[in-house]
Amino acid sequence: xxxxxxxxxxxxxxxxxxxxxxxxxxxxxxxxxxxxxxxxxxxxxxxxxxxxxxxxxxxxxxxxxxxxxxxxxxxxxxxxxxxxxxxxxxxxxxxxxxxxxxxxxxxxxxxxxxxxxxxxxxxxxxxxxxxxxxxxxxxxxxxxxxxxxxxxxxxxxxxxxxxxxxxxxxxxxxxxxxxxxxxxxxxxxxxxxxxxxx
Numbered sequence: 001x002x003x004x005x006x007x008x009x010x011x012x013x014x015x016x017x018x019x020x021x022x023x024x025x026x027x028x029x030x031x032x033x034x035x036x037x038x039x040x041x042x043x044x045x046x047x048x049x050x051x052x053x054x055x056x057x058x059x060x061x062x063x064x065x066x067x068x069x070x071x072x073x074x075x076x077x078x079x080x081x082x083x084x085x086x087x088x089x090x091x092x093x094x095x096x097x098x099x100x101x102x103x104x105x106x107x108x109x110x111x112x113x114x115x116x117x118x119x120x121x122x123x124x125x126x127x128x129x130x131x132x133x134x135x136x137x138x139x140x141x142x143x144x145x146x147x148x149x150x151x152x153x154x155x156x157x158x159x160x161x162x163x164x165x166x167x168x169x170x171x172x173x174x175x176x177x178x179x180x181x182x183x184x185x186x187x188x189x190x191x192x193x194x195x196x197x198x
Contacts, residue, residue, distance in 0.1 A: 071093070
């Protein structure tokens with residue numbers, strides 16, 4: 001299971017009672033281990049789910065996958081993989097013979113409850129990080145201005161239209177126009193509200 005490229009996810013994907021099986025001759029399953037490539041004698045194995053929010057629509061609030069009651073028999077496979085800040089919540093999963101049971105890469109997050117790995121190489125593997133925000137402090141002290149706030153809100157339509165025209169001119173016309181305009185209108189309203197209250 002994976003997130004469909006470009007799809008908008010407004011709620012978690014739920015995977016329930018999954019059995020995944022990949023057959024391999026018993027004689028080659030326990031052969032030598034290579035940390036990067038796993039068991040090279042049988043090739044790459046399968047997995048249950050990968051959650052990578054970078055492939056989903058940027059308007060998805062929090063692309064995530066919920067897995068419940070899963071059994072994976074996959075020599076050299078990876079049971080679950082959360083990538084690029086993806087989130088997987090798993091309840092009751094047992095991968096067998098997998099190279100890695102549960103893997104979080106580049107800021108991926110997992111909640112694992114009653115999960116284990118049997119006869120595999122690594123139960124849990126984490127690598128890398130992902131910078132979500134880089135806040136900067138301003139030396140400017142804001143002053144409240146009801147007039148400025150009203151002017152910002154009154155010019156909302158013009159601001160949003162100018163922004164959208166600039167995006168189209170820069171080659172970003174394939175964006176979801178309705179969602180982009182809604183986000184921009186909310187930002188302008190919030191800025192006007194902050195300007196009036198500070």
